[in-house]
Amino acid sequence: MKTLTEVIITVGRIEQAELMRWVDLGWIAPSRSPKAEPEFLFSDVDEARIHMICDLRQNMMVEEDTMPLVLSLLDQMYALRHQMNALTSAIQEQPGEVRDAILKQLKATSSRNQDVG
Amino acid sequence: MSDDLYETLGISRDAGQDDIKRRYRQLAKELHPDLNPDKPDVAERFSEVTAAYDILSDPEKRGQYDRGEIDAKGHERPQQQFYRDFADTPDGAKYYRQEGFPDDEALHDFFSDLFQGRGDDRRSFRMRARGADVAYNLTIDFLEATKGAKKRVVMADGRNLDLTIPAGARDRQTLRLKGRGQPGFEGGEPGDAFVELHIRPHNIFERKDNDIHMHLPVSPAEAMLGGKVSVPTIEGAVTMTVPKGSNAGSTLRLRGKGIVDQRTGQRGDQYVHLKVVLPKSADPTLEDMLRRWQTDHSYDPRDGWGESG
Secondary structure, X not given: OEOHHHHHHHHOOOOHHHHHHHHHHOOOOOEEOOOOOOXXXXXXXXXXXXXXXXXXXXXXXXXXXXXHHHXXXXXXXXXXXXXXXXXXXXXXXXXXXXXXXXXXXXXXXXXXXXXXX | OOOOHHHHHOOOOOOOHHHHHHHHHHHHHHHXXXXXXXXXXXHHHHHHHHHHHXXXXXXXXXXXXXXXXXXXXXXXOOOOOOOHHHHOOHHHHHHOOOOOOOOHHHXXXXXXXXXXXXXXXXXXXXXXXXXXXXXXXXXXXXXXXHHOEEEEEEOOOOOEEEEEEOOOOOOOOEEEEOOOOOOOXXXXXXXOEEEEEEEOOOOOOEEEOOEEEEEEEEOHHHHHHOEEEEEEEOOEEEEEEEOOOOOOOOEEEEOOOOOEOOOOOOEOOEEEEEEEOOOOOXXXXXHHHHHHHHHHOOOOOOOOOOOOO
16 A cells, blocks of 8 residues: 555656546545545555556546546446456356356357347 | 567658657557456557657657667566556455446355346346445554554444554554445445554654664663663563663663564563763762863773774
8 A cells, every 4th residue: 555645656657636636536546534644545456547547648648528438438347347257267166067058058149149130 | 579669659760759649649549458458468569669659759769769879678667557457356346337246255146146036037137245345544652553452443434443453563554344344235245444554653662573672861870880770661661770881872671571473472572772861960070070080090982993893
């Protein structure tokens, strides 16, 4: 966990006012204790997300107004991806005949969808 | 992969600065690893493109590169930690935009709900999920950390969180309170609360591992003649014998007066560094005595001092 100052130094391409704005907008969600010092603590995932938003805003020139759309899509994708990984690893834990049955069903479902489309 | 930066970006050598910027923006959108979590190889390509852009977007560095003064190598940025590498960790779940099934138990419930719901296609599917974890910071006094304490934290939703600080707690140690996070959904388990400790420094004691270090002021007489002095420890004052002829800076050890190790239960020691302190106001009797003593018993405290070795 890093404090506000520490994370600004390690990221190296964002100013405090801008980062606080992202926190206010809910783009970054550090752990927060309003009555304690330090008030904010940034984890590794928060820091990596600051880098990602810097890349989107500074390098890809995504407008601030467009950012909620981009982040919402990314967050939905990562949530679905997480669920997909959880399902996949659950299926992998199954005995061979169960895995085969699931695979067979998936093939049937996808070919049915292809017929429709 | 190419050593030629222009080839890396896929532009001609006479491309203008605006073209370079436009091309990089286009490639970044295509190749950014966080936008392509299921393509492992884009990270390397993205780093190459970014390194090429770092040089070519700077007219001065671009000139040096064109004249062969610098090459494509050795200008890479330090390896960036991409969001995609953290998004699937438990901490990454706080950013998910939907109520998922973040652990095995919830997944189990997901399957049982799924099978029970068969035959009723219009039944709206409601997922049981564990509540979110919450994190707090708590600043405590040095002695609360060494001796252990009971503390209360007021959480964001106004609830109180009572917690026991274990004796020997360390700065930045995180305590986990199972089930004290956000409530679960549809009967799911509540999340956990994580409390990170921050320890205020003490004005006398300093902690090094499980030992306590402190500086104890003594009078010249106590240092020269020895005697019993009262020394504060983390568990109250104890009497300690200063041996006769103790020099300023001597270190005495109080065995077992340090901090209890959280794992082994063994206690550290307290190290007392002596600091000789002269009387606050000038003392003519003492000065007079020292003057007479110095004439008869002169010695050079710097004898052999400062020589090589």
